[in-house]
Amino acid sequence: MVKRTTFAPRQDDPPYKKGEPVALFIPCYIDQFYPAIAQATAELLTRNGVPVVYPEDQTCCGQPAFNSGYWEEAKGVVHHFCDVFEKHRWIVCPSGSCTAMCRIFFGHVDPADRIVGVGRRVFELTEFLHDILGVTDTGATFPHKVTMHSGCHGRRELGLFEAPMTLLRSVRGLTYCELPNIEECCGFGGTFSVKMPGISLAMGRTKVENIVRSEAEVVVSNDISCMMHVGGILRRDKATEHIRTMHIAEVLTAGT
Amino acid sequence: MMSETHYIHGAEFLKKLTKGLAEPAGPKSLEVTAERSSKHNRGITAQIPYFEEWRQAANDAKRYAIANLDKLLVEFERNLTARGVTVLWAQDAEEANRHVLEIARQHEVKSVVKSKSMLSEEMELNHVLSAAGIKPVETDLGEYIVQLAEQRPVHIVTPALHMSAADVGRLFAEKLGEPFTEEHEKLTDVARRHLRDEYLRAEMGISGCNFGVADTGTIVVVENEGNAGLSTATPPVHVAIMGIEKILPKIDYLPTFLNLLGRSGTGQKLTTYTHLINGPVPGKKLYVIILDNGRSNILKDPAARAALFCMRCGACLNACPVYRRTGGWAYGWVYPGPIGAIITPHLVGMEQAGKLPFASSLCGACGEVCPAKIDIPHQLVHLRHRAVNEPSPMNSWTERLTWRLFSWFMRGRKRYLLTMWAVRMGVRMSKFLPWHPGKLGAWTRGRALPKVPGPDFRHWWRKNGSRMKPK
Numbered sequence: 185m186v187k188r189t190t191f192a193p194r195q196d197d198p199p200y201k202k203g204e205p206v207a208l209f210i211p212c213y214i215d216q217f218y219p220a221i222a223q224a225t226a227e228l229l230t231r232n233g234v235p236v237v238y239p240e241d242q243t244c245c246g247q248p249a250f251n252s253g254y255w256e257e258a259k260g261v262v263h264h265f266c267d268v269f270e271k272h273r274w275i276v277c278p279s280g281s282c283t284a285m286c287r288i289f290f291g292h293v294d295p296a297d298r299i300v301g302v303g304r305r306v307f308e309l310t311e312f313l314h315d316i317l318g319v320t321d322t323g324a325t326f327p328h329k330v331t332m333h334s335g336c337h338g339r340r341e342l343g344l345f346e347a348p349m350t351l352l353r354s355v356r357g358l359t360y361c362e363l364p365n366i367e368e369c370c371g372f373g374g375t376f377s378v379k380m381p382g383i384s385l386a387m388g389r390t391k392v393e394n395i396v397r398s399e400a401e402v403v404v405s406n407d408i409s410c411m412m413h414v415g416g417i418l419r420r421d422k423a424t425e426h427i428r429t430m431h432i433a434e435v436l437t438a439g440t
Numbered sequence: 441m442m443s444e445t446h447y448i449h450g451a452e453f454l455k456k457l458t459k460g461l462a463e464p465a466g467p468k469s470l471e472v473t474a475e476r477s478s479k480h481n482r483g484i485t486a487q488i489p490y491f492e493e494w495r496q497a498a499n500d501a502k503r504y505a506i507a508n509l510d511k512l513l514v515e516f517e518r519n520l521t522a523r524g525v526t527v528l529w530a531q532d533a534e535e536a537n538r539h540v541l542e543i544a545r546q547h548e549v550k551s552v553v554k555s556k557s558m559l560s561e562e563m564e565l566n567h568v569l570s571a572a573g574i575k576p577v578e579t580d581l582g583e584y585i586v587q588l589a590e591q592r593p594v595h596i597v598t599p600a601l602h603m604s605a606a607d608v609g610r611l612f613a614e615k616l617g618e619p620f621t622e623e624h625e626k627l628t629d630v631a632r633r634h635l636r637d638e639y640l641r642a643e644m645g646i647s648g649c650n651f652g653v654a655d656t657g658t659i660v661v662v663e664n665e666g667n668a669g670l671s672t673a674t675p676p677v678h679v680a681i682m683g684i685e686k687i688l689p690k691i692d693y694l695p696t697f698l699n700l701l702g703r704s705g706t707g708q709k710l711t712t713y714t715h716l717i718n719g720p721v722p723g724k725k726l727y728v729i730i731l732d733n734g735r736s737n738i739l740k741d742p743a744a745r746a747a748l749f750c751m752r753c754g755a756c757l758n759a760c761p762v763y764r765r766t767g768g769w770a771y772g773w774v775y776p777g778p779i780g781a782i783i784t785p786h787l788v789g790m791e792q793a794g795k796l797p798f799a800s801s802l803c804g805a806c807g808e809v810c811p812a813k814i815d816i817p818h819q820l821v822h823l824r825h826r827a828v829n830e831p832s833p834m835n836s837w838t839e840r841l842t843w844r845l846f847s848w849f850m851r852g853r854k855r856y857l858l859t860m861w862a863v864r865m866g867v868r869m870s871k872f873l874p875w876h877p878g879k880l881g882a883w884t885r886g887r888a889l890p891k892v893p894g895p896d897f898r899h900w901w902r903k904n905g906s907r908m909k910p911k
Binding site: 254255257260292 | 821901
């Protein structure tokens with residue numbers, strides 16, 4: 185039986201000291217399908233005075249295997265992750281879901297101190313900017329009607345909502361459109377989206393209806409995996425294909 | 441969405457009706473109603489500034505109760521017995537049914553009025569009683585409707601959630617010969633009229649038990665319609681059935697639980713009636729049957745123990761976007777929704793219910809609303825881990841192989857790049873395929889694939905990484 189542990193993030197951690205380098209953890213699908221988001225992440229951090237490094241041996245956090253129940257298989261990937269990131273004090277990731285895997289679920293896969301220790305040092309991008317660095321305005325300009333979808337893993341496992349919202353609302357020219365039922369899941373859920381596609385799609389379509397109701401031109405999220413699913417549905421329909429999906433890092437670097 | 445009643449032992453998954461829990465199957469009305477009550481209840485709980493403290497207190501009390509179940513259940517029994525209550529123990533549903541039938545035989549029972557009890561659904565009690573020539577009548581309005589329609593409850597608190605007033609009107613017209621109406625007041629009048637006679641006729645009343653308080657030996661039954669009061673007090677014999685996990689250590693804890701249960705279940709400050717039953721009415725008989733029925737399997741799994749903290753409020757069902765779309769029957773057994781997904785595999789076995797924990801996007805809405813603070817989303821992943829390692833429908837060597845390969849390919853830079861090259865090629869080529877197999881087909885059924893961009897981030901970093909220094 186695996187010991188179950190839940191870790192309150194950074195309660196007794198020392199604060200960030202100016203000049204400390206940050207290691208980027210760029211999840212596999214962002215690396216391959218959305219490299220612009222990773223670039224924006226690196227630029228955002230650099231602009232706020234943070235030296236950035238990118239350990240090139242990184243691969244995946246193991247979440248797909250973990251959520252599917254294959255913890256033994258996930259464990260190998262988690263160990264690889266920890267080997268790569270062990271020497272870094274601060275690790276920043278532009279995804280709430282992957283961050284939750286590292287910080288909350290690494291300990292379920294392997295409760296060893298080393299593994300849990302590395303997992304706890306992973307921060308989601310907006311969380312790091314807002315909560316650790318104290319940034320409330322990135323100086324971006326984005327004159328569009330925007331709404332936000334906050335990924336469930338980020339919001340419910342990490343308590344992330346205020347950070348992305350504050351940063352987004354600080355953007356110049358941006359009109360924020362309220363999203364009805366913002367707390368509802370979009371239905372992506374990783375492998376859930378292909379294991380139970382009918383329900384996943386029904387949930388996605390409800391999310392799309394709410395996006396249309398919000399009258400936004402752009403849906404922004406701090407989890408682009410949700411947007412891969414929601415955007416995929418938006419692009420399948422002529423009536424909604426004009427609505428763009430973006431990662432919050434892209435908006436926070438826009439027009440600068 | 442019509443179904444005949446399924447009298448079964450263990451889980452029978454209504455595959456045809458509910459498409460194996462993979463497709464939306466509930467009527468839109470269920471989705472809308474469940475969502476509305478979830479919102480309403482959240483609004484109610486948000487008005488309590490110390491709601492979080494209550495939740496934590498309930499979680500602590502239940503943690504203590506479940507850890508000391510052996511002592512508390514015996515204390516409960518001792519206190520009840522001292523006041524002339526007969527306490528019977530049952531390992532499984534069969535044994536509990538034997539107890540009920542034996543009591544019925546002793547008291548020459550011909551008909552039974554029942555107030556709402558999910559445990560009796562586990563026991564298939566109505567079926568067992570009918571088979572023994574005893575007429576069971578459900579007295580909770582929702583249960584009464586579902587019983588008349590020969591269906592199963594779709595929800596643990598609101599059993600007929602899937603039916604509109606017009607549906608009920610048609611049902612009453614067909615089964616009771618009443619003129620059709622869809623006015624709520626008239627419909628409840630019809631039910632009340634028919635049920636009054638049953639209360640007076642019945643020789644036995646059967647109820648569940650929301651809480652069993654150990655230090656006072658009290659059976660607590662909460663309800664809104666007055667039917668539980670009539671069912672427990674009118675007939676000469678009252679049988680209360682209770683799962684072993686319903687125990688509360690002290691009566692002092694009860695107010696916290698009552699506060700949580702009403703608000704989380706139906707958005708009420710308190711249920712209309714709260715019955716505290718300490719012993720039999722003079723001249724009448726009271727039996728308490730304490731039933732395990734698989735609950736000790738949950739005790740055996742330390743990572744799952746918190747599932748026994750559940751007070752059956754139904755908040756997680758209403759909050760669950762999957763439940764709202766599949767409806768209750770899709771979960772195949774008595775308990776639907778997130779709570780069903782985490783307890784049914786223990787109660788009926790992973791072999792039958794191993795798929796349930798996968799019916800979730802892991803959004804965590806259930807854990808957020810649970811008044812006992814059960815870590816439902818974490819339990820779901822824990823059970824997924826068990827389901828793929830134990831005999832279950834989710835244990836598949838092909839999937840195991842896939843994840844083995846994934847695991848190997850994600851453990852080195854070159855292997856990773858090779859995999860990603862293949863994935864990119866696959867996505868690029870997929871648009872030339874006449875049809876999409878397997879999981880790819882499941883994705884493209886209603887979603888476009890992401891566009892494959894130019895070089896990956898690594899390439900960009902090699903060129904620009906040196907630039908990434910603060911100015």
